[in-house]
Amino acid sequence: MSQQHSAAPATDSATAAVAARRRDWWREAVIYQVYPRSFADSNGDGMGDLEGVRSRLPYLRDLGVDAVWLSPFYASPQADAGYDVADYRAVDPMFGTLLDADALIRDAHGHGLRIIVDLVPNHSSDQHEWFKRALAEGPGSPLRERYHFRPGKGERGELPPNDWESIFGGPAWTRVTEPDGTPGEWYLHLFAPEQPDFNWEHPAVGDEFRSILRFWLDMGVDGFRIDVAHGLVKAEGLPDLGSGDQVKLLGNDVMPFFDQDGVHAIYRQWRTILDEYANKMGPEGPSSEGRWWETGGRIFVAEAWTPTVERTANYVRPDELHQAFNFQYLSTAWDADELRAVIDGTLEAMRPVGAPATWVLSNHDVTRHATRFANPPGLGTQIRTAGDRDLGLRRARAATLLMLALPGSAYLYQGEELGLPDVVDLPDEVRQDPAYFRGAGQDGFRDGCRVPIPWTRTGPSYGFGDGGSWLPQPEVWGELSVAAQTGRPGSTLELYRTALAVRRAQPDLGAGDAVEWLRAPEGVLAFRRGEFVCVTNTTGESVTTPAYGRVLLASDEVARAGDEAKTPADTTVWWTTAV
Template sequence: MTQKNLAPTPTTPPTPSGTDEWWRQAVIYQIYVRSFADSDGDGIGDLRGARQRLPYLAELGVDAVWLTPFYASPQADGGYDVADYRAVDPLFGDLQDADDLVREAHRLGLRVIVDIVPNHTSDRHAWFREALAAGPGSRARARYHFRPGRGTNGELPPNDWESVFGGPAWTRTANPDGTPGEWYLHLFAPEQPDLDWDDPEVRAEFESVLRFWLDLGVDGFRIDVAHGMVKAPGLPDIGRKEQAKLIGAQVLPFFDQDGVHEIHRSWRRLLDSYPGNRIGVAEAWAPTSERLALYVRPDELHQAFNFQFLTCAWGAAPMREVIDASLAATHSVGAPTTWVLSNHDVVRHATRYGGGERGTRRARAAALLMLALPGSAYVYQGEELGLPEVVDLPDEVRQDPAFFRGDGQDGTRDGCRVPLPWSGEEAPYGFGPGSGAGGSWLPQPAEWRTLSVEAQSGDPRSTLELYRSALALRRALPGLGAGEMTWLAAPEGVLAFSRPGFVCTLNTLPEEVELTVPGRPVLATAALEFHGGAARLPAETCVWWEV
């Protein structure tokens, strides 16, 4: 059921510094709601907890927050199976809590981006329940992809598409009389039936949903599976197995179809009709930087996640190649480039980069590289604490649906979703109130006591203070944020580039290198040594210089 409309009077979004197009240089912090902060001690993060911790984010120095889905949902896929797009799930609070969070964020100068999930609904959504009850050929089924099966008695799926989570992308229904019926498409879990965006009711409903949240005051939407809303006519076979490995490598009949762009153009017109520069951000997997840039043409969305940067291997050559390709592609359409190192779907980069001391060292250096590049940056909750992936969660606590299906994604997304450590010596480290008897929905490692916000605050060597310093400098130095960059000559294994009044140098090698001092060092991920006009950069270290 939809919760009562608040008839809100939205707060005014914060005034950006330097440009009305705030998204071109914003640092946006991703809040995975169930793992950020718990206000009531049930072990699950919620909207009230997130609101209470907003001052921490304002002090950290970010410009906006992005909240993962908090809508009414059976939680078959962490809330990305939405049963009601206009209601808050009781697990996370209510609509008043959402309104309060937006207002408090704006008071602190933070903008708020919320997730929207338009590719699929929950199988508990009223539309899908109506479709099952109505039967084949009904108007209700036209909102989804229902098809008769192949084979003598329709016992085979309509095509060979595979779920991203593993297994067939089709599930067979039962007719109202109990006999075997049609199949429905779900590119993710069976509990997430795909909508058919050729249906005008689907398009009208989502325009209404967007208006609902824009009227409440949100500053934009992160569009889940923005590349998947349109399927190729006829739903053709792909002709091979392990299709999940092709995502982001080639155009597929269910992903990155050209028809998605007309939808995003219509959404852009809707966003532009509201005051305050509301934005759309595409979660889009595309095979090339050029195809990704199509999502951020001047009349489409404002940003698209740069997964090529996220998946780039450690090293000067591959990093430079990805940076060049990313900047060239977005420059061609006049859009900002986005940079991201981690999110709620991938192994945390401190672990991806090798784990342990080496992974932490590389993660710190990569953070300074990311924050020095032209454009907008995304920070996933906990990366500012240097949190590693939790790789030893017991099977009985896991909730990632891919873990249970087994032949699609690796099924290890729970490891990057473990709740944050805030304070104290014992779990749940201040995640919830009181003695913490409720614990946390995923267990936190004992060693996280040294990585909590409390433990790192005030320690100049900590990753938290590194992020605080970097974000403060990013705002203070006029050459950072949006703008241009120029590569500088550097030894093999070293990246060096200049921006107005600023130079960034990154040593990706496992040994120290010597460089000519380009200016005054203002921030470094490790201690430097100087002699004459040269500086010795330790292994896997990044340095910011003011020129």
């Protein structure tokens, strides 16, 4: 009798532990970003689409990721690659239909993958129905109150309302021609003129986005990546910034249009919606059998460029968002001291709010890390030169293993598992980044990381589709393809596959909030997590370290002699002390 009583709590405890891990899956998840137009083309028109993504889900399942984040596929004029949304509840015909989106979500769940979709709440397209009506109805239209329309300065209103600059270069204001043909008011756009900023002080804007959230949650998505999460609220009165070359201040200084405290009230409202959906079917309900994805929490991840990681932590307080991209880490040079400082700072900042660290090395807005690390430090996150390709790849492989060993969640960008470099020599006439065509601001070289990825050694677009590709692919793409690397010992693709499998199998990897730093030579990072040890050599020379047991994985060959190991330049080694 006593044995029966003692067994029940253990079973209950085990069930509760499994349920908690499913619910908090995002704390240790590896999430793969798909840029739909560049992932897979199902109809041969040169543009990737949802059906193409759906056809490649088995690849992502076998790669070993937990979830897929899809960049925007909404109805859009594509002035900024879909980040100018005309209809948040419709799929752009270039990507497919709502039925395609539904099939993709269902198939992903069938493969054990969760789906996160992009949400763009800072601005809409100038072809959004609200904005078109605001222009047509003229000054005084209630629709204009849902955006930032203002009269201009100067005798005839010929000057912008303030001195803010667009992130894409040039003024952040555009003057409209009124219905009677006269020059009229100005509207705010922190990005391209085709992307007018919403006025989040207007209640209709909040109502609309809460409805949009429910629309996609009802479709079955597992979360949202929030574009420009730091930009929704502007300082009262839209004050002048009083500084030139404002783009260089981004992410480093407090700005009247970014990281205002008012954004947090919005996210607290949003969180209640996600929690409502997460609680609809708990781990003891029907969803625990056959509908596993409903047992886990739905999540928000913030794209929030802030001056400090402590400011980033404000977005992931317990009643707000779940994750926030660690752009401080992404921007850190390949230097042991700098990396350790950012790692420590991140873990310390996240610990008080109980949020996981969220690590990332590449995405659709920055030069791929295989190219960033191929160049000298200090060039920023948009780089025009190829640099030393072999050096960049060696460092990128090591950096990825370091990232995947850190406590928390990690994001991968499509193609990085192939070791793809940025395509830095695209002809000017094929570029589509709107920042490239503005006079100032960012360099506008984001197209280089958006070139469609290669699947096969040969073919008109290396397996991307039966036709060409919307951006030209370099000749080296064939040997970097999935087909060329699959099953090839030492290939970057096989390194990623093995790393993700080992990460999932090791109980000491994934979720957590601390590392134990070990003594290491200058230029080397070494830390312990339980029976797991990670050693990263950021120097250009081999170094000797202790042999911490058995090698689980290494980004390059490790020579071992007794109790010592020689770690090559720019290499990360995973060890286990378990017998």
